[in-house]
Amino acid sequence: MSVVAADAKPLTFVFADDGLIPNNPMPFLVYKGAVDLAGGHPEAAIEKLFGANGWGAMWRNGVYDFPHYHATVHEVLGIARGHARVRFGGEHGEVLEIAAGDVAILPAGTGHQCISSSGDFSVVGAYPPGPPMDLVRPSKEAHAKALKKIPKVAVPKTDPVLGADGPLVRLWLR
Template sequence: MPILEDLKEYAERATGLHRPGKRQAAELPHPRKPHVVRFRDDGLVPNHPRWPLTLYRSAVRIDERHDPAAVLEDLFEANGWGDSWRNGIYDYVHYHSRIHEVLGIARGKGRVRFGGNKGRIFTLKAGDVAILPAGTGHQCLSEEDDFLVVGAYPPVGTYDECTEVEDRPKALQRIPKVPVPRKDPVYGADGPLLRLWKKSK
């Protein structure tokens, strides 16, 4: 599926077909109250010491006129979150110590555990968006055949992938230094994410 989706994305970006564009994409989210969950360090996965996982349920309007993955890409890019990809979520526990991540569900359903092995399991479906502060463990436990995720990152930070106990000492130093993003990837400069993460300092 990743190769097919990569080809599809390339064709859509080249032609503009089935893409809403950044301006229209910014009008597609539904107002949603964020669901927030804080996770403790579980001994392997540090999670974030201050900021919660932020989940918007059914936040993005998925319609037949646009490719849902393109909608999420354009929306995230309109709000400054780029380097997007289309795929699933890895089936092993991992986290990023140098950057935050947004995961938007374009199609299907998947059961995802956030926070590491002692975290919480959520069933994510098309239109849901999860925003993970640096350090947040995540792992896909099961998924439908058509499960498709669009991931993206804020402009400040560097992608890394941590999985081992050996990663912890440096990760614990790096995670608190990753700055608050300038915009909420779904709702922009006035989105709840910025208030939530600043409040949680």
């Protein structure tokens, strides 16, 4: 398995709080073509990469088709198979095409929703050490609670793709 070059620069996006989805002042990151999946076991390759960089509590699935976010954790999504159009950042965010080999890193509070996907779309998700994942659907009440939780989420010590020296470590300074 190979990953992007150590000096790779992910795409970065900062989404505004829209009153329902809080998002985060730290940037949402996307590595395009981050993982070479030619070995034949793409989910396992992504799990090995994330685990080697200290991100665990992994799962395999897709991206929910309803808007949601996580107020207690940051999340990484490694695309193992297929492709999808996913809205990140809520209604006023960006719809991005993500495909096998891409990795998206969502700071706590970042809204996401699958708009459409190929039949073989497969994602490996993971979280840095910390509290368990929460699933929050947008509402005024949930938003108010999330605004208190999100600033308490620790910045990860490592980038799930490039480790301790990866861009996340520099870009997510508070």
